[in-house]
Each structure stands twice: as structure tokens, then as C-alpha cells.
Amino acid sequence: MAEATPFLMFQGGKGQAALDFYVETMPGSRIEKLELFGPEGPGPEGTILRGHAVIAGQKVMIHDSFIRHGFDFTPSWSFFLDVADEAEFDRLFAALSEGGAVLMPPDNYGWSSRFGWCSDRFGISWQVNLA
Structure with a gap:
């Protein structure tokens, strides 16, 4: 059976900083x-050839592309986070949007008492929902 895993391709060697964050x-x-690129390449030594991580319970793969692409992450693909309490909502939304962009500020949009959408400083988009 095939298994689908979200794959995050970073450019400019940002993968490790994003994972640490x-x-x-x-x-x-x-x-x-x-698995990191070594001195023999083909990517810059120490950048991520292939990474396996869990982000908020979701398995993901990570790669630092050494090939420069004319595209990057788009908000049309995002992580959706259900958060149990308002303090955690505020903490996560503030941390994720710092250095990024607020796409929808936290508010009651009718489907949730509190919802916000942002992209982080690495370009990954996050929908944060008070469940």
C-alpha cells in the first residue's frame, strides 16, 4: 500500500532552522x-538531503533544495492546528506569524469562536483554530 507524506522543500538552506523552530x-x-549533504554534495554540506519529522503529530519529510526554483510555498497548502485553549492559541499564532505574515487575523469568522491564518518566516502557512 502507498503512503502519502507531506514533503516540505526549502530553498536557501532554511530546512534545519525551520525544523528547530x-x-x-x-x-x-x-x-x-x-540525512545531510556531505562534502561531496551535490547540495551544500550540512543542508538536509532527506529529513523525517513529526510536526504537531503529523509526519512530514523535509528537503533543502540546492536547485533554485521559481516557486516556493503557497498559502493554498497549510497546516491546520486545532488548539484546546485560548492561551495556547495566542502563543502559537504569535510565534508562527512573527517574521511572517498574517493572512487572516484572529477573530470569530462564524465557523469558530477564534480562528487565524498566517505564514511563518519560512513561508509555511498555518491555520490556527480554537477547538
């Missing part, structure tokens, strides 16, 4: 395995 910020997150 998610593990530090997000409960239920951890790095499970990292």
Missing part, C-alpha cells in the same frame, strides 16, 4: 531522522 514551538513535534 517547529520542534521548539509546537507540542507533539520531533525530528526523527536527518
